[in-house]
Amino acid sequence: MVGNNLTTVNLISPIQELMPLVEARMQKFTKSYPIDFRVALEKLLVYGGKRIRPKLNLLVGRMLNANSDQLITSAAAIELLHTATLVHDDLIDGALFRRGTPTLNSSWNAAKTVLAGDLLFSHSAKLAAETGSLEIIRLFADTLATIVNGEVTQLFEKSEPTNPEKYYRRIYAKTASLFEAATKAAAYLSPVDEDVIDAVSMFGREIGMAFQIVDDVLDFTGKQSTVGKPVASDLRQGLITLPVFYYIESHPNDPAIEKSLNMVNGGLADDAITERLVESIRDSGAIERALEEARRYSERGIRALEELPANNEQGVLIELALELTERKS
Amino acid sequence: MVGNNLTTVNLISPIQELMPLVEARMQKFTKSYPIDFRVALEKLLVYGGKRIRPKLNLLVGRMLNANSDQLITSAAAIELLHTATLVHDDLIDGALFRRGTPTLNSSWNAAKTVLAGDLLFSHSAKLAAETGSLEIIRLFADTLATIVNGEVTQLFEKSEPTNPEKYYRRIYAKTASLFEAATKAAAYLSPVDEDVIDAVSMFGREIGMAFQIVDDVLDFTGKQSTVGKPVASDLRQGLITLPVFYYIESHPNDPAIEKSLNMVNGGLADDAITERLVESIRDSGAIERALEEARRYSERGIRALEELPANNEQGVLIELALELTERKS
Numbered sequence: 283m284v285g286n287n288l289t290t291v292n293l294i295s296p297i298q299e300l301m302p303l304v305e306a307r308m309q310k311f312t313k314s315y316p317i318d319f320r321v322a323l324e325k326l327l328v329y330g331g332k333r334i335r336p337k338l339n340l341l342v343g344r345m346l347n348a349n350s351d352q353l354i355t356s357a358a359a360i361e362l363l364h365t366a367t368l369v370h371d372d373l374i375d376g377a378l379f380r381r382g383t384p385t386l387n388s389s390w391n392a393a394k395t396v397l398a399g400d401l402l403f404s405h406s407a408k409l410a411a412e413t414g415s416l417e418i419i420r421l422f423a424d425t426l427a428t429i430v431n432g433e434v435t436q437l438f439e440k441s442e443p444t445n446p447e448k449y450y451r452r453i454y455a456k457t458a459s460l461f462e463a464a465t466k467a468a469a470y471l472s473p474v475d476e477d478v479i480d481a482v483s484m485f486g487r488e489i490g491m492a493f494q495i496v497d498d499v500l501d502f503t504g505k506q507s508t509v510g511k512p513v514a515s516d517l518r519q520g521l522i523t524l525p526v527f528y529y530i531e532s533h534p535n536d537p538a539i540e541k542s543l544n545m546v547n548g549g550l551a552d553d554a555i556t557e558r559l560v561e562s563i564r565d566s567g568a569i570e571r572a573l574e575e576a577r578r579y580s581e582r583g584i585r586a587l588e589e590l591p592a593n594n595e596q597g598v599l600i601e602l603a604l605e606l607t608e609r610k611s
Numbered sequence: 612m613v614g615n616n617l618t619t620v621n622l623i624s625p626i627q628e629l630m631p632l633v634e635a636r637m638q639k640f641t642k643s644y645p646i647d648f649r650v651a652l653e654k655l656l657v658y659g660g661k662r663i664r665p666k667l668n669l670l671v672g673r674m675l676n677a678n679s680d681q682l683i684t685s686a687a688a689i690e691l692l693h694t695a696t697l698v699h700d701d702l703i704d705g706a707l708f709r710r711g712t713p714t715l716n717s718s719w720n721a722a723k724t725v726l727a728g729d730l731l732f733s734h735s736a737k738l739a740a741e742t743g744s745l746e747i748i749r750l751f752a753d754t755l756a757t758i759v760n761g762e763v764t765q766l767f768e769k770s771e772p773t774n775p776e777k778y779y780r781r782i783y784a785k786t787a788s789l790f791e792a793a794t795k796a797a798a799y800l801s802p803v804d805e806d807v808i809d810a811v812s813m814f815g816r817e818i819g820m821a822f823q824i825v826d827d828v829l830d831f832t833g834k835q836s837t838v839g840k841p842v843a844s845d846l847r848q849g850l851i852t853l854p855v856f857y858y859i860e861s862h863p864n865d866p867a868i869e870k871s872l873n874m875v876n877g878g879l880a881d882d883a884i885t886e887r888l889v890e891s892i893r894d895s896g897a898i899e900r901a902l903e904e905a906r907r908y909s910e911r912g913i914r915a916l917e918e919l920p921a922n923n924e925q926g927v928l929i930e931l932a933l934e935l936t937e938r939k940s
Binding site for chain 2: 431
């Protein structure tokens with residue numbers, strides 16, 4: 283099972299008929315726009331990645347017998363919210379590629395890119411309101427605040443985290459909060475009690491943490507062609523992720539670390555130092571330690587889910603959690 | 612009465628005790644941020660202008676016996692939504708001053724400014740959700756979509772409007788939609804029927820239209836020191852407002868118009884041509900025609916409100932509507 287491609291029919295079959303409805307609901311607002319804008323929005327929404335968040339939402343909803351129409355709407359709202367944050371993120375980071383394709387800000391000026399993101403936010407909010415669930419509306423507003431708070435902290439705090447706690451807070455804000463919202467929203471739409479809501483929330487949160495750790499590992503181990511951005515792009519931006527923490531722990535006196543991070547803070551760029559540091563990190567066992575940590579998160583999430591009665595969707599969710607943790611891209 | 616300063620005690624007395632609570636609710640989220648960011652946010656929120664939208668919301672709510680706590684929350688949500696759109700607007704327009712004080716983007720890079728706006732959006736959405744009213748949540752999400760749609764149209768449509776209809780649609784999206792939302796939201800929180808909701812919505816919408824027409828007139832007649840931005844800044848950005856439409860109608864063959872607008876579209880800048888055009892517009896009677904149109908909107912709004920039983924708040928709302936239309940800055 284492990285290592286299958288995320289788009290295998292096996293994996294998505296319980297929600298296969300729902301995904302096109304989610305896509306349609308995400309795109310229904312684009313029709314009325316000036317053609318340039320419409321084309322760009324549709325491209326953004328069509329080549330939008332693996333759709334992990336809406337799939338989690340749908341699978342949990344099916345597992346718990348959620349109302350289908352509300353579920354489709356919530357899945358579309360989540361993916362629009364996610365896409366909106368990516369559009370502004372890429373602008374903020376000056377990223378030119380995402381998933382191997384050019385970002386909006388690579389061809390548009392800041393004005394148009396900001397508006398595109400705002401538009402996606404507004405339509406995400408409209409869809410959230412369409413679910414008619416106050417709990418979901420509150421959850422999505424809180425999650426957006428969490429995500430933006432995380433970015434503010436990252437941008438305004440001068441010093442990098444010196445312990446993994448800040449790293450974990452950062453990846454919760456960046457990724458796990460929306461995974462958690464995806465699974466929790468599905469439970470809100472289902473005839474279940476508080477324990478079940480807590481269990482699927484934990485599942486979403488923990489596999490979200492695992493997903494981001496793996497993402498940060500792939501930034502070191504992946505090929506640029508697969509990951510769609512330069513190797514060690516986080517480190518090159520002065521961002522310390524889990525493999526770097528582990529490396530610092532075991533090599534506190536390696537001068538390459540300070541030099542690499544100093545480069546970001548206005549020092550002279552020396553790619554050779556960063557390249558050597560990346561090699562050192564790869565050879566140090568830090569990658570393996572980080573992956574073990576990702577597995578621990580994933581396992582905690584799966585255990586929480588396994589406390590609920592087993593059914594087909596639960597099996598698929600567990601398979602998905604394993605694939606997300608073992609993926610190579 | 613007419614021409615009084617908007618901050619007269621007389622005017623705000625029925626809601627005097629509520630405004631500090633609105634301010635506090637708007638600012639309660641800023642406490643936890645890095646100091647630089649917090650100071651900038653608080654400055655943005657404290658020197659935030661005339662607070663017309665929350666005042667409209669509170670006055671209508673008091674007039675209709677809305678629940679006070681929900682009303683305060685909705686007033687704070689409206690002003691945060693308004694402030695968020697201004698932050699992104701100023702970034703998009705490259706505006707360096709608003710209300711005579713430097714904009715966020717004048718001292719911050721695009722990244723920080725985008726995030727500040729996103730943060731305000733997220734907290735506006737949280738407050739909207741806190742009202743617990745699905746109608747208000749839907750209204751605010753729809754209004755945000757309307758505002759952003761208006762900006763997208765303005766940015767992506769190549770040609771300027773050739774008739775006033777597009778101008779009216781633009782100022783509805785830009786201003787009147789949120790005035791309408793402010794009054795309508797108050798009615799949603801009150802024990803009233805559909806007719807009353809429609810009447811106060813119309814009041815908000817029409818005086819919002821009047822307010823923006825007057826704003827566009829002041830762009831021609833105001834002094835830079837009072838308006839807080841260069842005279843005829845719209846025209847200099849290639850934006851045709853109502854006085855310009857009226858001028859074109861009466862002077863279809865003045866070559867200065869095409870020249871002025873061409874300058875924006877990559878032609879050679881010639882401030883002298885624009886200065887002369889501004890003088891011509893001022894002398895043409897176009898300003899007076901635009902102000903008459905603003906008065907007609909304002910009167911329609913007031914008539915709608917007067918269909919409801921008279922009380923103190925209603926009187927203050929009418930006085931406010933007149934002041935907004937007759938203001939000189």
